[in-house]
Amino acid sequence: MSPARDISPWRSLWRQLPLLVLLVALWLFLWDEVTVMSVVTGVLLAILVTRVFYLPPVLLSGRFNPWRGLLLGLRMIVDVATASIEVAFRAVNPRYTPTNAIIAVELHTHSDLVMTLTAEAITVVPGTVVVDVDRERAVLYLHALGTVTDEDVERTRRHVLGTEERIVLAVGTHEEAESVRAERRARRMQRGGGVHGGAPDGLTGLSSDEVSTGDIRRRDGAHRLDRNEDSGEGSR
Amino acid sequence: MSAASVALLVPALAPAAEGMPPLPEDFSVRDAIVGVLILLGAFLSLAAGVGIVRFPDVLSRLHAGTKPQVLGLVAVLAAILLEVPSWGVLTTIVLILTFQLLTQPMTAHMLGRAAYRTDHVRRDLLIDDELADDIARRERASAPSDDD
Amino acid sequence: MSLLTLVVVIIAGTMFGIGAICAVWRVIRGPSILDRALAADVLLAISMCALGAEMAVNRHTDTLVVLLILAMFAVLGSIAIARFMAKEDDS
Incomplete structure (x- = not known):
């Protein structure tokens, strides 16, 4: 727990990556299509949403079998x-x-x-x-x-x-x-x-x-x- | 799809189909599967309705009411996917099921918690209430006043 | 529409109808507001199933979006009522 306290921006981005990927996937599923436009808007919206509606990051264990x-x-x-x-x-x-x-x-x-x-x-x-x-x-x-x-x-x-x-x-x-x-x-x-x-x-x-x-x-x-x-x- | 092709598709039916009267001309296996799935969904909906009328207290009704329909919805959505197979439908169905599976437990938990905390529980139906035991134990530990 | 589909539609429609009527009865009769919230939830779930069954029978996907929105936001009503109850009388 303790080394994660002083997190660099890259670490925090890495930590939020699963959430961002999920949000983009949700956006693509809603649009029913994978185009440049939908992917770009999805990534931008995901970053915006995670910045504006900030939640304490879910502490994932970092392990998945x-x-x-x-x-x-x-x-x-x-x-x-x-x-x-x-x-x-x-x-x-x-x-x-x-x-x-x-x-x-x-x-x-x-x-x-x-x-x-x-x-x-x-x-x-x-x-x-x-x-x-x-x-x-x-x-x-x-x-x-x-x-x-x-x-x-x-x-x-x-x-x-x-x-x-x-x-x-x-x-x-x-x-x-x-x-x-x-x-x-x-x-x-x-x-x-x-x-x-x-x-x-x-x-x-x-x-x-x-x-x-x-x-x-x-x-x-x-x-x-x-x-x-x-x-x-x-x-x- | 004709009766002969049904017999080809379902080998187990082939020997039996010899002596049986021929199936109707517009019979199709897909329609049959869709029908079974729709009936399953309808049965689970019926059970939910009957359950919330029959069961005697909120917590029992909660079980009958909130959750069997998730399976019913799965069946009905599978029927839609069989009738209209396309990627757009599949992604939307995956989203519907994801949200249903995420939100249904929340409803059940919040209603159950409120029901327990406001004492809408029929104690005579419980064979065991370890939450009340723990609450009583904690109250005895903190304040040795009259509990119960 | 084939005979099989017709039979399925009639049976399933009856089942959906009975379920919905039971839910409405519980909304009317429900001793506590929690029963009513739960019964309204059940009514909504039955409507979702029925909408889906109608789509499967008639082979269209026009109301799939309605199902999506309901699956996303139907939870809010029950949670609001449950929270309200928990605050209302904590005796």
Whole structure:
């Protein structure tokens, strides 16, 4: 964090480059055509917008794993599709009466970026809504539809932590990703090595010996990272 | 597209198509897929409407109301793309979906937060409320006065 | 318009209609303003789906821009109401 404080203009431009590229892409998509005129006006407008409506720069980790990003995207699509159908059938099923729960999930990483992305990803999937956030302790409070037993609560918690792991592996910093990998290795060892490649990508099975996984991992503070970015501009 | 070419396109249909009555002359696979996608979107819209009428409290309605339609919109936009395939349509659809996916969670979160904070929650439907537990714990820690 | 499309149009139209009527009922009945905001949001989402379905059936893209604008700015109403609620009665 500290070396980034005294930033030269080039560093700041480099740091804002993803945002500028995104804004130009948005402009081109709106025009539906790629011409000299649209590109030039897009670049000029992007610079103007980022100068006039100045926001504190999003602290990107500077790391992006495309393969993990692809896996994350595919998993999100599958999750959203299945959960949408499930919630829709619950809505039209006349014998269904909802029982809900508000669950506190303590995330492993304290970075704002990962926390925001996780909250967004959790809220996009139907059936769970982030109701409140404790930024200091990195706790997401989510309201889950259709939880009947404690087992459902634990499954939702595991799902959230799995989503966080996938996001960290895709866009988190090296340290965060390394700690997630170490944790996964530890979990796989614990499981006994019988089902090595069986559950891909944090897809925890539902066998009974894993019910307490969420609890173990919540109490386990050894792998927890310190807050690695404390930009202090958040308003939560 | 005639029935024979349908059978060519869909090999699994070919043996069955022998004994079946011939398909209508103006049947096309594309229209069928578009129809299925539109029906999916319509079903999800219906479920959202029924859900917000049936479910008993704001937070439950939030689940039924805000999010299944995103999938419905995806289905309908895919149907449009199948009927009018062009780059201009594709880019606009990508933009629509991006904004929908960015803004829908914001709506859900803001409404859920307001509902919880203004006590529009049916406590009897919750099997577990760890937010209230944490709030109570913090209040006990800070001021040992009468909570609850 | 083929028979298949006609059937699809009738079924889908009925479903959209029932969904929209349910949303309107909730707007009228809603005990709290949050219910009304949510139901208005649902009504808007159903309208978006219906507009899209109409485009797919009639093979044009005239109202795609409307969908884009709605996807961009529909969120503002609900957020404004939610913020207002949070400030209004914090009891």
